Amino acid sequence: MPPLTPPKSGDALFASVDRVNAELFTLTYGAMVRQLLTDLEEVEEVNKQLDQMGYNIGTRLVDEFLAKSNVSRCVDFKETADVIAKLGFKMFLGVTANVTNWDAEGTSCSFVLEDNPLVDFVELPDTCQGLQYCNVLSGVIRGALEMVSMKTEVTWVRDMLRGDDAYEMRVKLIKQVPEEYPYKDDD
C-alpha cells in the first residue's frame, strides 16, 4: 500500500495553490457587488444573490479543498470548524480565522476574521447600509458543508463595514444528513 500523505499545514497549502493578485481580486469582487446593486436595486435582493453565488461556489470548492489538503474525515463538528478556519480560509483567501463562542452542545460557533481581503478600500455609502458585503463567504461555507452532509445556517454577527472591530460569522449546524444511496438494495 502506498504510504498515506499527511495533511498539509495551512501555510504549505497556501504556498502550493496558484495565487492571484490581491488587489485584482478585491477590485473584481467590488465591481461585481456594484453591478449587482445596479441590476437588482434592492439591497435585500443583492444579499440573497450573493449568498446564492457563494453557495454555488462552495459546492464546487469543497472538492478542490479536500483534494489538495488531504485532510482525513473530521470526527466532529468542532474539528470541521477548525479545519475550515485554519486550512480552508488560508488556502482560498490567504487569511486564517479564529473559532470562538462554542455553544453548549458544540453545534454552533463563530468564525472571527481580523482582516478580510474582500473588503480592502471599501466604504459602504449611506444608501446601502443594509448590504451584507461579504455574504458570498457565508454562502460558500453553507454550500461546502452541505456537500459533506451537514446542513448549516450561517449569519453575520459583526461587520467591520458597519463599524465593528472584526468580521464575525455564526455557523450553526442544523443537522447531519446521512448519505443516501440512490439505489434501493432490494432491486
Place this chain on the structure above:
Amino acid sequence: MIVCVAVVGHQNNPLYLQSFTEADDALKLHHIVHCSLDVIDERVNNPKRSAPTLNETFLGLLYPTENYKVYGYLTNTKVKFIMVTTDIDVKDADARNFFRKFHAAYVDAVSNPFHVPGKKIASRSFGSRVSTIVKSFGAGTTV
C-alpha cells in the same frame, strides 16, 4: 501650517475641498485654488524645455500670494492635487512627501467600489487620513 487641500479632476471639476482654518477664510481659499488651476494648465501646456520631463508629477510652487504659498501635484490621469500653506519656509522634500502620502490616500479612496469616478469623494476615512497627513506635515518641519 496647511490651510487648505483640494483635489481637482481632469475636467477641472472639484472632487474634494477641505480647509483647515476658521470658516471665514474658506471662500478666499477656494478662490486661490481656482486661480492656481490656471497656473497648472499653463505649466502643463507649455513645458519648459530645460525642465526634466521624467518626474512631471510634482509641479512645485505655483505662485506665492500675500500670505500663502500654493503647491501643485499632477497625477498621470490629469487629477490635480493643490495644497495651500502659510508656512514661510517649506522644504521641497516635505512638500513632495506630503503629496506622496496624499496620492496614496487618494488611490485608496478611489479604489472603493462605491466611489463613482468624476463625483466628489465622499469617503470619511479619506477625510480623516488627509487630516492626519496635514497634521504631520507641520510636525515634520519642526523636528
